[in-house]
Amino acid sequence: MHEKKSGAQIVWESLLSEGVEVVFGLPGGATLPMYDALAKDRYPIRHVLVTHEQGASHMADGYARATGRVGVCMATSGPGATNLITGLTTANMDSSPVVAITGQVPTSLLGRDGFQEADVQGVSLPVTKHNYLVTDVRDLAQALKEAFYIARTGRPGPVLIDICKDAQQAETEFEHLESVNLPGYNPTLTAADPAAIERAARLINESERPLIVAGQGVSIAQAEAELRNLAEKANIPVATSLLGISAFPETHPLSLGMGGMHGEAFTNYAMQECDVLIAVGARLDDRLTGVFSTFAPKARLIHIDLDPSEVGKNLTIDTPVVGDALLTLRALLPLVEATEHPAWLAQIGQWRSDTDQRDVLAQETEELVPPFIMRQLWHLTNEGDCTIVSDVGQHQMWEAQYFPHTKRRSLITSGGLGTMGFALPAAVGVQIGHPDEEVWVVAGDGGFQMTMPELSTVVTEGLPLKIAIINNGYLGMVRQWQDVFYDKRYAGTPLFNPDFVKIADAYGLPAQTVSRKEDVEAAIRQAQAHNGPFLIDFQVEPFANVFPMVAPGKSVADMIRRPMPMTAVEGTEG
């Protein structure tokens, strides 16, 4: 005989046995039994109260990306649950292991459009890896066990469990489950088929201009060292996607940084000129490739990915290599010959020196431009010994361009969905996962305001987050498109901003405004020295734009470049 437990107790018991330490959430009628059980039975799990459930889902996501453990969020039925959806979609696009637990109306009221009923299983279906509706307490433990298993294994992703209120209240005999029964799901990690690996090795060995494109899959598989071994053994330069940043040290001589829409020109030229392109754990989405049919036209493509549906989804792949990145790279390495590729590296070096001449930081400008802030931040964090959580927009691209990441998982950003408002709450999750890490939020003035109320979570939880608002007075990235493609008609992009220092003050955290280059260093140092959260409102040059830029419908070699200094006309380029 096993002990009888309520559904609510089973939820917490299951979380404990999954090793969960923290749950981000906000209660409501349909989750009251679970919250009551947490209080009454004093389960040793930290509950972080958010101001908006979107924040809870981003926090769980940030926690998951930073720690590699499953992040958990909780919301009530109806609006609570639908508020999670943006965060779950973000996590789904970026393969982040999140479990969302939502309360649902009692089983007897299902389908009757009662108060706060929403079809949460239906709504979340296309934006989760899997989901459950639990109407019977006897199914609950199994659903929770499976949810965690599915979220963290294979290609990770969010799983939602919607639990009817009566199933939380009812009791059943509870036993800890050891295994799952999922006949349609086999996430065992294996290296790719040896024949495919051999084919890949042959292509690499025959190549004169090889290029690696690394994505976040490298970090998820913890294959950074294997990637580096491969690159160094055969002297293969490494470009990354936005999410691939920090999978390969960006100060390494073989690093080309991020490619794609705002990639550096030498990176994009390398993608277009290489003769073999080895994509590892990258989805090869349109931000990286430009128009699919124009991408890497001279290259044979090798695509190493765990998820067979990603291989060949967007591009025709010569050598599909379906398998875990870590095991596959390990198997590949001994088959790859040590080579130098001097001509190819020299060619890239030439392109790179052209880019260097156009570097915004090499020019003496009065204005406070975001690249300057990014580079200062890098210097002052002991050359990147911190985690950056960036939001979405121009500042995100400047961060990617001007902050060379060398530490694994040191950039956390919403790549696939491009969710403004991600940074602050995601950083809460990152900081809770890594209490001793220096965590910087880098957000635009627009995106920051989308989830700004989570400042109260930062303060209540006593998190020492450092927050840099890149305040340009515009929805900058959209304004940039209006500059370039819509004749500077700024429809809906100028912002009316509050005084961010007063906002911070109202939440009880110290803050400072910086509008001159010479004040950047002192402000960053002050933020670092402060033993707690600190906000800096960087009031930057409003009309700076992010270059290079690939226009839609173009190949990635077809960029609007940063101007050469002597030919610079407008002085607005970033």
Add this chain to the structure above:
Amino acid sequence: MKHTVIAWMEDKPGVLNRVAGLFRRRNFNIESLAVGHSETPGISRMTFVVAGDARQLGQVQTQLAKLINVIAVKDVTSEPSIIRELALVKVNATSTNRAEILQLVDIYRASIVDVAMDSLVIQITGPEERIDSLIRLLETFGIQEMVRTGRVAMVRGNNGFAGNGRQ
């Protein structure tokens, strides 16, 4: 090109919704779909016809296989298989043309499953083309009502597809 694909899935609430949602979201062009029990309790078997090029077919199979409740997916287009559909056709029938209709039914090895004063219900099973062809002929009499199942398929001989589609 049209492909016939078989998918085996756990018979769980919402599984059809997952499959249909995937087809819609990925913009797959599904021409027919039939689903029912397989020989294994708890496992449903779906046959569907999808039009698309190699890339799209690859996506249909790999995306479908990724659904947690989907156990196996097989494209049987190039396998020797038995392909059947069933149609019920309610056709106008008067005393003067009834004999003519019965003759057609006979030729097509269809059967009459209901007789009323001014109509007949004809049941036909077979490959789609045979059904299409009978329907074209029946149209001359006036079709009152028609229902067709989607295509179902089974590979001939011992192919290891029994069980739940796992080979």
